[in-house]
Amino acid sequence: MNKIFRYRYYLARRTTQLLVLGGYFLANLYGWEMLKGNLSSSVLFGFIPLSDPFATLQTFLAGAVISADVLVGVAVVLFFYGVVGGRFFCSWVCPVNIITETAAALRRKLGLGEKDAPSLLSRQVRYWVIALTLLLSFVFSISAFEVISPIGMAHRGIIFGFGMGWFFLVALFFFDLFSQKYGWCGHICPLGGFNAIVGKYSLIKISHDAEKCVHSQECFLVCPEVGVLSSVGKKSYIVTGKECIKCARCIEVCDSGAFEVSIVGIARQLKEGA
Template sequence: MSVETHRPVGFEALEEKGWIGSRRFLLLRRASQLLFLALFLTGPLFGLWITKGTLAGSMTFDILPLTDPFVATQSFVAGHWPSATALLGALIVVVAYVLLGGRSYCSWVCPVNPVTDAAHWVHRRLDLPKGWQPKRSTRLWLVGIVLAVSLLTGTIAWEAINPVTIIHRGLVFGLASAWIVAAGVFLFDLFVARRGWCGHICPVGAFYGLIGKVALVRVSAANRDACDNCMDCYAVCPEKQVISPALKGAPGSSPIILAGDCTNCGGFIDVCAQHVFSFTHRFDERIVEPSPQSAPEQSAASKIHKECSQ
């Protein structure tokens, strides 16, 4: 929230960029999520089978196989060697994650993301306490537990309870279970743990984050000297811990957000009225040099921020 006027998050960006400009990546993400869902829906609804299967494993136009690498890993650990087609599909997805970021899936494809975003919006509107906040390493421990259970039971363990698969399958095939699970995730994030499911629990996102550590596409705070400390970026980011090293790092430090937890959602690009952030690649270390007249303005903004925080 703006520290100068206590205006809603993104208000300054709305004035600076307009309604679409201040929601550009949010609108693109929703369009992307609907597009991926539509690819699966055309078959059951219209008999036009563009993509068959689910997000766990699919075939598009009977040519392009895509396999969830976490599912493929569980299958391998369980003692079931995936087919050549499934392995090819997993390799294609891994390559995509290495380029785009593993957790880009979480913000641009996953059907659970609109549910958790809605819960966070309501949470902020009601000004609820953040609730239980397990360590973010919890989801990494869950990755290990899931693989151990797969090993011991000989099954793809997580798929039996995976909200992503249940919600997606329910939406595609019209199952009531989708709404029940979606409601459960919504209520968990609303009343139990703010940003809890995706940020602290989901092992799928954690697994993709491990792959995403080497991703090429990154967000840069190249114009970080223009930051006026409004804190809007922290307010909207689902993984706010990734921001500070790039935005508030020591002089000469990298402006690139390199953490695997980053979902590349573009949320804080949208709400930043100062145009601090932008998408780039991991090797782009450029930093925009501040203009001479901006120093007094930055000093004043920092002073206001400090006074309002006291």
């Protein structure tokens, strides 16, 4: 299979991530209106507000008044997450994903543990981090995660210059490399967890066809959220696990074509007990 076609989703994701960063960079440098702001709050094409629901919730709990623009921005983002899925942000937009996917690929190359490795942290930790973040925001009147977010650090580092934030990003890379597969994005990041919750019933999913499955296990090696693949090889199913980041790596590595993008209705997901 042609390599460009095989890795079409990977190439499209990296292109999108770089275009988003490029949009912010050019807005900062030349004042272009294409994409102004940051990954928490932006204006697209000079008139479409985009506001991160998790950042907005923290700001609200910290005691700030949320303006009508920001609320409209939250509604736009929630609509998008409702259709495509909240964790689409992780694999198609977030710059940290480039770091953590690189660390995961290097782990595979170095044979640092993929399948059946004892897990240092539970994947549920991120949901506790969400609760802690919201509590701290309320108690200390600050947007708690935004202060220390590696996503904000990566964004600021790339757009405004290389500050101290890069030290933390390098630390994050080595944490993911040596601790466990997708240690940060798959276990700790509260934004990824929050977006998983709000995008749970999104319409765009991945489907698996058990008839085509040859049990090569390739999907398990690359999937950042292996829990969502628990039925692979046993039955045909729609990957309804909310943690799926829609990276399409499973589609790319499966030579038998058992995975594909699927558009399903909320009713069907509810019927299947998603």
